[in-house]
Amino acid sequence: MIIAALIIGTLIVMMIKSNIEIAEPFDTGDVSSDSTIEYKSGLEKGKTPPDFELSTLTGDMVKLTDYRGKKVILNFWASWCGPCKAEMPHMQKYYEKNKESANVEIIAVNMTTKERGGLTGIKKFVDAYGLTFPIPLDNDGEVVDMYGVLTIPTTYMIGRDGTIQQKIIGPMDEKTINELVDNLD
Template identity: 60%
Template sequence: MNKKLIGYLIAALLIGTLVVIMVKTNLDKPEPIATSKLGVETGLGQGEAPPDFELTTLSGDVVKLSDFKGKKVILNFWASYCPPCKAEMPHMQNYYEGYKEEDNFEILAVNLTPSERNGIQGVEDFIDTYELTFPIPLDEEGIVGETYQILTIPTTYMIGTDGVIGQQINGPMDESMLKELVENLD
């Protein structure tokens, strides 16, 4: 066989592999969720009231979103294996420690527990490593993450004192961004 023919065979093999990967990737994509197990329509946006939920923290405390009405709420969804979550958490902790009393807000960092690779132990290790002190409710059944249609992490909803979503942020935030977002909430 000549070199030209070998080159064509390699090119055809590479193209065929790419086509198979593209088709498989498209077949593996989950369908969008129209409704959640909580029975509410999803697809949350600015100006909408977020669905209420009740979750438990590692220490057994029950956290209910509606209990924070009247406060600004940073509702964050994360997992311990997520590099952007690892980058964001120290900023969230610094902001929490520095401005909690002054800015009338609460951080609820909902852990998407079913996606955790090391289970609850991974969550505990993460909390210890980053010395997190704000409430971390565990979405152990994945219902809240599904309801809020969390497709990328971290995802954060900024909720005003009126209990309405002011903004949704996909991706990590730093301390100055948090400060600005909270200040702009009603």
């Protein structure tokens, strides 16, 4: 039985490995991150990402192309995600200090289809962390799918010209956010 279990386990691992797509790393410079990107249409470094239009908790509409000319931190998160909880205070502090002077916007797309507490849980999270940047709701999961988000938080750094310049997988602190935004064109 032990041998049979080992053989089955080995076969499962081999099947999983054969189904994983290899992703090309981004040049992260001095910033350490797990920066890889799936090559879905428009998600390559230097390419214009897919546009989307989503409603926020307050009912406002957020359309990515409306932010062309600004540096954009496009973040994907969920309220139950531990690393997202660690990252959000840093994002809010950065936003409060820099939204006017740095010509930068944070768009934090909530992965609403993956939420465990529904809209009530999202509102509690936003209130608990005092978030003031736009929180679009991806109610049907289409934007998450377009961007190939598998691990959260995932953040795309988008330059003023509307192209992707960096992809960060995992939480960022305020220092890292500052460095990444400073390096955006």
